[in-house]
Amino acid sequence: MHETQEHHPTGFLSRVVFSRDHKVIAKQFLFLGLLFLGLGGSLALLIRWQLAFPGKAVPIVGAFLFKGTAGAISPEGYTMLFTMHGTIMIFFAITPMLVGAFGNYTIPLMIGARDMAFPLLNMFSFWMAAVSGAVLTASFFVDGGAATAGWTAYPPLSSPGPTPGLGQTMWALSLFLGGVSTLMGAINYVTTILMLRAPGMGLFQMPLTVWGMGLAAVLNAVFVPVIAAALLMLMLDRVAHTGYFVSGSQPGSAGDPLLYQHLFWIFGHPEVYILILPAWGIVSDLLAIFSRKPAFGYKATALSMTTIVVMSTVVYGHHMFTVGLSPTLGKAFMSLTMLISMPSSVLFLNWLGTIWRGSIRLEPPMLFALAVVFVFGMGGLTGLYLGAITTDIYLHDTAFVVGHFHYTLAASVLLGSLAAIYFWFPKMFGRMLSAELARVHFWFTFLPLNLVFFPMLVEGYGGMPRRLYEPTAYRFLAQFLPLNQLIGFSAVVLGLAQVVFAVNVVYSLARGQTAPANPWEATTLEWLTASPPPHENFQEIPVVHRGPHEHSLPGMTERDWLGQWEPKEPSTPSDPAPAPIPSPVAA
Amino acid sequence: MTALATGAPDSRELDDATALVGMSLFLGSAAVLFGSLLMSYAMLRTQQPSWSAPAPLALATVNTLALACSSVALALAERRAREGARAAAPLALTMALGLAFLAGQLGVWRNLGAPAAGLLRSVFILLAGSHAAHLAAAIAALAWAFPAVRQAPCSAAALRRLRLSAMFWHFLGAAWAALFVTLFLL
Ligand SMILES: [Cu+2]
Numbered sequence: 171m172h173e174t175q176e177h178h179p180t181g182f183l184s185r186v187v188f189s190r191d192h193k194v195i196a197k198q199f200l201f202l203g204l205l206f207l208g209l210g211g212s213l214a215l216l217i218r219w220q221l222a223f224p225g226k227a228v229p230i231v232g233a234f235l236f237k238g239t240a241g242a243i244s245p246e247g248y249t250m251l252f253t254m255h256g257t258i259m260i261f262f263a264i265t266p267m268l269v270g271a272f273g274n275y276t277i278p279l280m281i282g283a284r285d286m287a288f289p290l291l292n293m294f295s296f297w298m299a300a301v302s303g304a305v306l307t308a309s310f311f312v313d314g315g316a317a318t319a320g321w322t323a324y325p326p327l328s329s330p331g332p333t334p335g336l337g338q339t340m341w342a343l344s345l346f347l348g349g350v351s352t353l354m355g356a357i358n359y360v361t362t363i364l365m366l367r368a369p370g371m372g373l374f375q376m377p378l379t380v381w382g383m384g385l386a387a388v389l390n391a392v393f394v395p396v397i398a399a400a401l402l403m404l405m406l407d408r409v410a411h412t413g414y415f416v417s418g419s420q421p422g423s424a425g426d427p428l429l430y431q432h433l434f435w436i437f438g439h440p441e442v443y444i445l446i447l448p449a450w451g452i453v454s455d456l457l458a459i460f461s462r463k464p465a466f467g468y469k470a471t472a473l474s475m476t477t478i479v480v481m482s483t484v485v486y487g488h489h490m491f492t493v494g495l496s497p498t499l500g501k502a503f504m505s506l507t508m509l510i511s512m513p514s515s516v517l518f519l520n521w522l523g524t525i526w527r528g529s530i531r532l533e534p535p536m537l538f539a540l541a542v543v544f545v546f547g548m549g550g551l552t553g554l555y556l557g558a559i560t561t562d563i564y565l566h567d568t569a570f571v572v573g574h575f576h577y578t579l580a581a582s583v584l585l586g587s588l589a590a591i592y593f594w595f596p597k598m599f600g601r602m603l604s605a606e607l608a609r610v611h612f613w614f615t616f617l618p619l620n621l622v623f624f625p626m627l628v629e630g631y632g633g634m635p636r637r638l639y640e641p642t643a644y645r646f647l648a649q650f651l652p653l654n655q656l657i658g659f660s661a662v663v664l665g666l667a668q669v670v671f672a673v674n675v676v677y678s679l680a681r682g683q684t685a686p687a688n689p690w691e692a693t694t695l696e697w698l699t700a701s702p703p704p705h706e707n708f709q710e711i712p713v714v715h716r717g718p719h720e721h722s723l724p725g726m727t728e729r730d731w732l733g734q735w736e737p738k739e740p741s742t743p744s745d746p747a748p749a750p751i752p753s754p755v756a757a
Numbered sequence: 758m759t760a761l762a763t764g765a766p767d768s769r770e771l772d773d774a775t776a777l778v779g780m781s782l783f784l785g786s787a788a789v790l791f792g793s794l795l796m797s798y799a800m801l802r803t804q805q806p807s808w809s810a811p812a813p814l815a816l817a818t819v820n821t822l823a824l825a826c827s828s829v830a831l832a833l834a835e836r837r838a839r840e841g842a843r844a845a846a847p848l849a850l851t852m853a854l855g856l857a858f859l860a861g862q863l864g865v866w867r868n869l870g871a872p873a874a875g876l877l878r879s880v881f882i883l884l885a886g887s888h889a890a891h892l893a894a895a896i897a898a899l900a901w902a903f904p905a906v907r908q909a910p911c912s913a914a915a916l917r918r919l920r921l922s923a924m925f926w927h928f929l930g931a932a933w934a935a936l937f938v939t940l941f942l943l
Contacts, residue, residue: 287775357782365775395786399793403883412879414801425876429800433793 188297190289191705192274195296197598199270200591202296202303203263209307210258211668215661216243217251218622222651222658224640245639249318250337252637254310256321257341260445261348262303264579267587268448269352269390270299273359273383275594279696280377282368282714284706287361291354298351302344309340317341320637322434323404325415325427330408339408346401349394356390359383368695370714374469375734377694377718381472382451385479386444392483393437393444400433428493435486443482445579446546447475449586450517453539456589457521458719459692460536461528462730465719467520474513474520481510491559492566500559507557514550518543529722529730533690534608538589541616542582549578552627567637570630576623588615588671595678596685600702603682607674614667621660625653691731694718698735773917780921784928787891791932794887795939798880805876813868814941820861821937827854828930831899831923834906838919841910848903848919851926855896862889884936892929898922 189195216235219228220243227233232241243251274292278285286292309316314335319328328338363384367376376384403414413425458465465471487495487503495503521543530536552574555561565571588611595603629650634641641647641654688697699708712735720732802808827850834847862885869878899922905915 287771288779291779353786357779357786360782361775361779364778391782391786392789395790396793399790399797402887403797406879406883410879410882412882413876414797414879414883424804426801426804429797432800433797436793 188293190285190293192278192286192289192292193598193703193707195292196271196273196275198296199266199274199299200598202300203265203267203271203587206258206262206266206303208668210255210263211665213251213255213258215665217248217255218654218658218661219243220248220251220639221641222655224642246315246318248639249320249637250316253317253320253323253341254306257306257317257345259580260321260441261345262306264445264583264587265348265352266299268445268583268590269383269386270296270355272379272448272452272587272590272594273355273387275598276377276379276696277359277362277383278366279597279699279703279707280380280694281363281366281371282695282708282712283362283366284708284711286358287366288358292358295351295354295358298347298354302347302351305340305347306344309337309344312336312340322438324434325404325407325430326417328404328408329416330411331416339405342401342405342408346398346405349398349401352390353394353398356387356394359387360391363387368711368714371734374472375714375717377451378454378465378468378471378475379448379451379694381475382447382449382454385475386447389440389444389447389479389482393440396433397437397441400430400437403433404430428490431490431493432486435489438489439486440479440482442575442578443478445583446586447479449542449583450475450546452586452590452593453542454517454521454524455694455718456535456539456593457524457543458721459690460531460533460539461525462531462721463524463528463719464717464721464723465520466523466526467516468717468719470516471520474516477513478510478517481506481513485510488557488562491562504557504559508554511550511554518547518550533592534603534605534612535589535593535690537609537612537616538585538592541585541612542589545577545581545585545619548624549574549582552577565630567635568630569626569634569636572636573623573626573630576626581619581623585616585619593690594696595675596689597696597701597703599679599682600685601678601682602685602689603678604674607670607677611667611671611674614663614670618660618664618667622657622664625657629653688733691729693720693731693733695734698733771917776917776921780924784924787928788932790887791884791936794884795935798884798939801876801880809877813865816861816865816868817937817941820858820865821933823854823861824858824930824933827851827858828927830854831926835919835923838906838909838911838916843907843909844911844919845903845907848899848906852896852899852903855892855899855926859889859892859896881940884940888929888933888936891932895922895925895929898925 185191186194189198216228219226225242227241228236228243232243235241236243236247238244239247274286277283306316312335314337316337317323317328317333317340318335319333319338319341323338323341326332328342363376363380403412406412407415407425415427415430416425417427454465454471485503485507487499488507491500491503525540552570555565556571556574592603592608595601630636632647632650634647634650638647642651685701687699687701689701690697695712695714696703698712714734715737716732716734718734720734722730723732726732830847831851834844834851837847838844866881866885869881902915902918902922905911906919908915911919
């Protein structure tokens with residue numbers, strides 16, 4: 171007894187702030203991500219205001235935010251808005267939520283471990299992310315304001331000449347620190363999955379969420395160092411004037427701005443998968459659980475995700491078709507990119523196979539999971555136009571690209587995160603979220619989301635460049651003003667819907683119905699233990715006897731599911747019913 | 758597949774195999790970092806009209822030899838610790854040689870001139886500088902292992918600390934060998 175007491179931290183600091191418990195760290199990442207999601211979303215609303223009502227004073231907040239221009243957004247301010255919106259959403263909202271929060275929460279619980287392999291490293295990972303976020307936030311308040319070189323920060327735009335401000339340097343530093351945090355997390359996740367699985371939990375008994383998280387962590391471990399190298403060189407260029415990326419900055423020598431693009435996209439393409447793989451895994455599990463069926467083609471789904479991970483390392487050139495690559499190289503990148511649609515289609519068809527003739531329960535997590543299937547289809551299909559050189563040359567740097575990656579990243583990944591929150595909230599906090607508010611949140615998110623992103627595809631097809639401050643200055647783009655106003659209006663509705671979500675979270679944390687151990691009748695290990703799980707997760711490490719989604723199998727009479735922890739054979743012949751659920755451990 | 762899950766999930770202590778996997782992943786990531794820097798070097802260098810290797814080859818060679826000797830000393834320390842003998846002396850020698858290497862690198866850099874005075878110097882800062890930063894961390898790791906390793910025979914935890922730090926150290930030795938050849942000889 172004395173031994174276990176040592177492992178239960180009791181002070182406020184060690185329990186809540188500097189905790190090494192993966193469940194607490196997951197919550198820290200979740201709230202960090204939600205905070206930045208709010209900030210990044212607000213920036214998006216300002217961008218959409220400028221495009222819908224170019225040059226007009228922003229209502230309510232304009233007089234306060236843009237004093238020098240009587241409340242209107244200046245061209246420089248607009249550049250800063252879209253730069254920081256992209257950066258915040260990708261690295262400080264989605265990454266902490268999906269990878270940081272749900273990676274941390276699900277991996278040890280779903281594989282039956284007491285914690286991550288390296289709990290102290292896990293704590294450092296969060297605090298490094300927090301410092302990185304603080305540096306980025308502080309950059310808004312320095313002289314000259316935050317970064318303005320776009321979320322990709324291509325030199326020479328991000329070189330000290332065009333963007334001399336401290337904000338751009340802080341941007342690079344912040345991303346570098348964020349990369350260190352991600353790397354610490356990735357090493358932890360992969361080690362934990364390889365080494366700490368419960369007895370009986372083979373790789374092909376793991377829930378698909380763990381597959382997605384693990385594969386994303388592998389990509390992080392391999393490719394974050396590449397962007398770290400690029401950021402290091404960018405910082406040296408800015409601070410020590412080394413000139414790696416600046417052509418002709420040095421007597422008798424020349425740096426190369428394209429070098430940055432290569433490094434950026436060698437990381438940048440896998441980064442897309444880093445963000446979407448966890449969402450794919452989560453959706454694959456949720457579709458099975460809420461269709462009350464085993465995941466269709468479980469092994470094929472896991473192996474498709476693995477194939478996509480391997481292939482994602484050799485396609486980055488499709489981001490650089492217009493920089494003057496050799497045509498042979500361009501064609502090679504195009505063909506490899508097109509090949510990725512094969513495993514992606516397997517994944518997609520397996521999802522349809524899972525819900526096909528299932529006993530679908532349209533609970534909130536399922537609604538969001540189904541929405542991911544739809545928007546991921548949209549994102550994938552529009553990706554084909556950008557992966558083919560002939561169409562990409564026309565569509566490159568237009569709003570079509572913006573629409574495409576918002577369908578894949580913003581829509582799929584955001585809806586996937588929301589599905590995850592609705593699904594694991596009862597486990598994390600021991601309270602149910604209100605299903606009625608969740609449905610309101612869902613419809614007022616899903617419909618406006620499409621009204622925001624689909625018109626972007628249309629505008630891009632019509633030739634509207636992205637990052638344009640004042641589209642109506644061009645006569646052929648003036649026709650898109652009403653469409654931009656529709657996007658702006660839908661974005662406001664989308665934003666207001668998130669207020670419903672915030673109310674639901676706050677209300678349910680305080681007053682929500684108490685959650686049972688397994689409210690969704692799900693089969694994976696985290697539902698065996700109490701809601702919320704005790705410190706070190708399980709009273710006794712479970713032994714795994716079956717696959718991750720044993721639903722509606724022949725011979726199931728009393729209930730349509732068997733947990734992974736339930737033995738194959740009934741313990742005595744006189745008791746043919748499935749073994750009762752072991753009573754959850756007392757918290 | 759199940760065979761991979763060798764770590765005892767119920768043990769609350771870190772076991773050797775798990776620590777080894779974690780360290781290997783870290784070294785893999787570090788290798789990608791140095792690989793990216795070398796790739797950048799290659800891309801920049803091939804675009805220059807002319808290229809001359811950095812001047813202080815003799816000092817750089819002495820440095821390289823010092824680092825090689827430090828790895829040998831560390832291997833000796835590891836063997837002694839494993840056998841239950843005192844490992845403090847070779848371990849201290851390793852750290853001293855590491856510090857000497859860093860001082861020597863500073864000397865090479867001094868002879869190259871200011872960082873802004875040419876792409877060649879910029880490249881040296883990048884490659885040798887990142888390596889030096891990692892080596893400083895490795896010295897800190899050895900210093901962290903030192904007090905526990907000093908006792909003979911040392912505990913299993915101390916032995917693990919030493920082994921993990923040594924993996925990092927030997928990796929940095931190999932990385933420097935690659936950087937030295939690329940920067941000074943090719
Ligand atoms: Cu890509």
